Amino acid sequence: xxxxxxxxxxxxxxxxxxxxxxxxxxxxxxxxxxxxxxxxxxxxxxxxxxxxxxxxxxxxxxxxxxxxxxxxxxxxxxxxxxxxxxxxxxxxxxxxxxxxxxxxxxxxxxxxx
Amino acid sequence: xxxxxxxxxxxxxxxxxxxxxxxxxxxxxxxxxxxxxxxxxxxxxxxxxxxxxxxxxxxxxxxxxxxxxxxxxxxxxxxxxxxxxxxxxxxxxxxxxxxxxxxxxxxxxxxxx
Numbered sequence: 534x535x536x537x538x539x540x541x542x543x544x545x546x547x548x549x550x551x552x553x554x555x556x557x558x559x560x561x562x563x564x565x566x567x568x569x570x571x572x573x574x575x576x577x578x579x580x581x582x583x584x585x586x587x588x589x590x591x592x593x594x595x596x597x598x599x600x601x602x603x604x605x606x607x608x609x610x611x612x613x614x615x616x617x618x619x620x621x622x623x624x625x626x627x628x629x630x631x632x633x634x635x636x637x638x639x640x641x642x643x644x645x646x
Numbered sequence: 647x648x649x650x651x652x653x654x655x656x657x658x659x660x661x662x663x664x665x666x667x668x669x670x671x672x673x674x675x676x677x678x679x680x681x682x683x684x685x686x687x688x689x690x691x692x693x694x695x696x697x698x699x700x701x702x703x704x705x706x707x708x709x710x711x712x713x714x715x716x717x718x719x720x721x722x723x724x725x726x727x728x729x730x731x732x733x734x735x736x737x738x739x740x741x742x743x744x745x746x747x748x749x750x751x752x753x754x755x756x757x758x759x
Contacts, residue, residue: 537689573654573751574751575652575734575750575751576690591746621687623689623690632678632695633678633738633747634692634695635680635692635736636692637689637690637692638689639688640687640689
């Protein structure tokens with residue numbers, strides 16, 4: 534089955550620790566994205582990558598880092614510099630058909646204690 | 647003024663009702679318009695996308711775009727309790743060689759039996 538997987542589904546970390554969220558896709562999509570979703574705030578773009586070894590900051594990149602070493606994988610690291618990291622994190626990829634319509638993974642709920 | 651405005655609801659309707667969900671926007675450069683459905687604690691699922699103005703129908707769902715009024719709608723006919731979810735509108739314009747969508751905050755829909 535083709536799709537986007539995110540792991541883990543739930544993640545708990547202590548304040549001050551870095552944590553890495555996994556995102557993998559087998560759809561052969563070129564572009565991948567990370568969003569943060571907070572209640573009542575919709576989706577906010579953290580980082581996106583249109584091609585391997587290249588990525589751009591989104592609207593709220595501070596306190597986050599990414600890498601894109603393989604087409605299939607786009608991990609997100611939430612660093613200790615992120616002031617309010619507790620949120621629902623969504624990974625997406627988009628079809629190379631000129632529309633860039635996005636397809637989402639199931640999400641990771643991160644709670645920092 | 648936010649680029650995309652969407653009433654968060656909740657919108658509560660009886661089973662079988664016709665549901666109308668709407669978004670307004672301010673950026674006249676938007677060309678692609680999408681509707682996503684998101685169940686609680688899940689990733690958004692693409693329902694429909696349209697290019698420019700006009701209507702598009704898929705089963706019980708109809709998407710409508712009025713670029714002159716900067717207004718898009720999603721109609722759901724014969725609504726079912728399984729339609730209860732948050733509906734996100736999204737729209738995109740070409741920026742730096744790709745389309746990065748801007749999302750509305752989402753409207754919570756409750757269809758009661």
